[in-house]
Amino acid sequence: MRSIKYLFRLWRKRKPSKTKSGTDKTGGPYNQVQMLSPDLSVNLKMIREKLGNSMDFIIREFNIGKTRAALVCIDGLVDKEMIESHILQPMLIYARMAEPTPVKGEKELLKFIEDNTLTVLDYQELSSLDKLLDKIFSGYTILIIDGIAVTLAIETIGYEARDVTEPETESVVRGPREGFTERLQVNIALLRRKIKSPDLRLERMTLGEVTRTDICIAYIRGIADDKIVDEVKKRLQRIEIDGILESGYIEGFIEDAPFSLFPTVGNTEKPDVLAGKLLEGRVAIFVDGSPMVLTLPYLFMENLQASEDYYSRWPSGSISRWLRFLAIFFTTLLPPLYVAVISYNPELLPTILMITVAASRAGIPFPPVLEVTLLGAIFEILREAGVRQPRPVGQAVSIVGVLVIGQAAISAGIVSAPGVMIVALTGISSFAVPAQTAAYVFIRLFLLALTATTGFFGLTIGIIILLVHLTSLRSFGVPYMSPLAPINVAGWKDLFLRAPWWAMVGRPAVIARQNRKRIGSVTMPGPPRGKAEKPLGGEDEDNA
Amino acid sequence: MKKAVLVILLLGSMLLVTGCWSWVEIENRAIVSALGVDKAAEGERLEVTVQIIKPGEIQSGAQGGGISPAVAVYSDSGYDLADALRNLGRQVGRKLTFSKLTVLVIGEGIAGEGTGSIMDFIFRHYEPDLRVKVIVVRGRAKEVLETEIPTDKVWGLGLDKLVEATRLHARAPAVSVLDFLKAVSSKTTSPVATGMEMAGEKKKPAEEEVAPGKKPVVTGTAVFKDYKLTGWLDETETRGLLWIKGEVEGGVIVIPSPGNQSRLMALEITYARSKIEPQIKDGRIIVTVKISEEGNIGEVEPDNVEIDKPGTLEIIEARKKKVIEKEVLAAIARAQELNADVFGFGEAVRRKYPRKWPQYEKKWEELFPLLDIRVEVEAKIRRVGLIKKPIIPGS
DSSP, X not given: OHHHHHHHHHHHHHSOTTHHHHTOTTTOTTOSOOBOOSOHHHHHHHHHHHHTXXXXXXXXXXXXXXXXXEEEEETTTBOHHHHIIIIIHIIIIIHHHTTTSOOOHHHHHHHHIIIIIOOOSOEEEEOBHHHHHHHHHTTEEEEEETTOSOEEEEEOBOXXXXXXXXXXXXXXXXXXXXXXXXXXXXXXXXXXXHOOOTTEEEEEEEEOTTTOEEEEEEEETTTSOHXXXXXXXXXXXXXXXXXXXXXXXHHHHHXXXXXXXXXXXXXXXXXXXXXXXXXXXXXXXXXXXXXXXXXXXXXXXXXXXXXXXXXXXXXXXXXXXXXHHHHHHHHHHHHHHHHIIIIXXXXXXXXXXXXXXXXXXXXXXXXXXXXXXXXXXXXHHHHHHHHTXXXXXXXXXXXXXXXXXXXXXXXXXXXXXXXXXXXXXXXXXXHHSSSOOTHHHHHHHHHHHHHXXXXXXXXXXXXXXXHHHHHHOEETTEETTTTTTTTOGGGGGGTTSOOOGGXXXXXXXXXXXXXXXXXXXXXXXXXXXXXXXXXXXXXXXXXX | OHHHHHHHHHHHHHHHHTOSTTOOOGGGEEEEEEEEEEEOSSTTOEEEEEEEEOHHHHHHHHHHOSOOOOEEEEEEEESSHHHHHHHHHHHHOSEEEOTTOOEEEEEHHHHHHOOHHHHHHXXXXXXXXXXXXXXXXXXXXXXXXXXXXXXXXXXHHXXXXXXXXXXXXXXXXOOBHHHHHHHHHSSSBOOEEEEXXXXXXXXXXXXXXXXXXXXXXXXXXXXXXXXXXXXEEOHHHHHHHHHHHTOOOOOEEEEEOSSOTTSEEEEEEEEEEXXXXXXXXXXXXXXXXXXXXXXXXEEOOTTSOOTTSTTHHHHHHHHHHHHHHHHHHHHHHHHHHHTOBTTOHHHHHHHHOTTTHHHHHHHHHHHGGGOEEEEEEEEEEEEOOSOSSOOOTTO
């Protein structure tokens, strides 16, 4: 691992260091604090300079009584009807009707407008050009009045956005179907609807020198570990980049082990999942424009957890856990095991199976390693081809894949039937793991290479290397393999099993260090204790 | 930094220079399912016969239906087993793999001379597991291995099933290489092996070829003294041996019927246990063998047994007891005659009297043939089957 880091460092050092000047603090476009002037025309000139000749940029000048004023906004980001009926109309018509109250000076005019004319809920007073521009691009409408160096930013957001729909990545049979959208405000509202506590903290940040993307850190005060929250903020503040288009950009900057195959930052698309994670003491990062919300810290065991485990009864939840364990083992170990058994230690197979496998391998031109590697590559290509195709084309891809690779290759004697079975099972298993990461493909190849050269010996060494790596990983100070390493038996209730809810008393010990108790004094449910009451309708028999 | 790259490259190349150590593809192995050893015709050499599984046949049979043999038999000779197997390699052309070896068939001739090197080969070689069954055939092992077992495609597996089935009826013991070696390692116990003969072999043909219609039958026990064959136990004596060792798991005891002495009735054995209790009294060793058996009524000749009559079951039990006693005594007599402690009485004494044992151990050869052995049998009838009375004609 360390040597790979050296490699990357080497590569990074050779790159010219000129790139820095582009995002230099002093040369950046937004860093000079420029105050507004009382003169309307000066202000408008400044804004026009900043925005150039953008085609979507609207300035509407008008009179409030005798005072000149202007509305500035961006077409497409604002709700025009709302501006017309709640800002323009009251100011052009009703302001005049309210004229009897004498307005002295521009300062009082502003107060008068705020108090008596604006029929809008959310507005702010702004006096610097930077903040004003920020607001404009967020869909606010700016009211500038001649003679006043303060402007009003009025919330008129009204851009087109996707509705709340069921996310395709985390579909469930039982459980809420709503998923996050691309709008930060909507996403936060979805979360607020799940957690109606004043302790739910939402802290806003802006990242991206050019994109000025809104970011929101969410956590539950009193449950989340303060140290983790501080660390998240610290890491976010360190980010210097021109643009944040998706939460993946942030993930790349704040993860603990950037060279590891395993992710140390999680993500989810569902408000209920996120609420669950926050209740376990995790911290979330919303990014405007992305439905994928980051969750931290991320542990290996989250690979095995799906929201439905918690909604269905505990036996079915536990069984799907075990199946996922099995799937992880299959998807990483099956091809190397196949090679180790077939090429080195076939005596591990029962006699009849050994004979059958030997028979189906007879006359196959490729050794098992090559067979499994090639078929695996073909499978990954088919998968990749299917992912970004519209549904009907995707079906065609899978039919061609099944027919050509499966049937033809076997009957032509190019690959053996057991090889195809192994690769197919490996591929299917990879879909059964909730968190699909590329890690498993790499691990498979790594173990395959070791196995191909030294059999079970290599496979064992490979697994040891993997385990050493996994146990050395940390996510925001939390051991990645917890509760397996370090051992925390209470945590196994949510790892090897999905224990009944009344039994899962504590939050994950390594994450919610400050506030571990999740369940109060209520224990196992059951019929009422004490003397049994007479069964309903059984009185006659008792008396007789 | 360059050092790190170098280290990675060197480590990576280490994997390649091993040259894929011990890599043999599954399809390039000759899977041996049965191994036979005989005395070779010429001089001091021994002849080895192997049954090799032909995987292709197994699959084609699966589609076509019917059981066609899926083995090929090769033999060759050499100075010892390893040498003979190397010579055999010239005919087979693939790496012989012994990990699926199921039976080791030893010819009578070589067994009489000593099987030490054969057992050592199996024990020493890393591939065969020690559950390989040891069969001694009255005749030549090659003949057994060349005979088709019609019920199995892989004849070696068929032989293994024959031994298992016979063991369940207590007609022959099933002995693995491990059992054999364990007995050898004890100073007093004599190893045994499954006996086998070629049925229809009464008139031995002069030519080597297998006469049609011949088939291997598992029967009796081969008795060894250390590594050398010294004699045989017939089926009655074999069951006596198994009674004493507590290895009877089933089978049938035939007794004269309580109603009419000339008629017979069959009793099934369902449970049998034994206890060997040695005792040293005034310097003399007395071994008491306690056998307890339970069984059901299996088959009755109608019209002469009234099972529901009080006392009938007791008579049956007494007769059964007598039969068992006779079998056990026959086995003891034969073993004492051969001076072979196949029962492990010596071990039983050693376990009970570890301090006194060394003085007897040296004399065991003289002690065993005259050993005072007492047999106590307890035989019970547990169930009489679905009916009490047989259907008697005209009733």
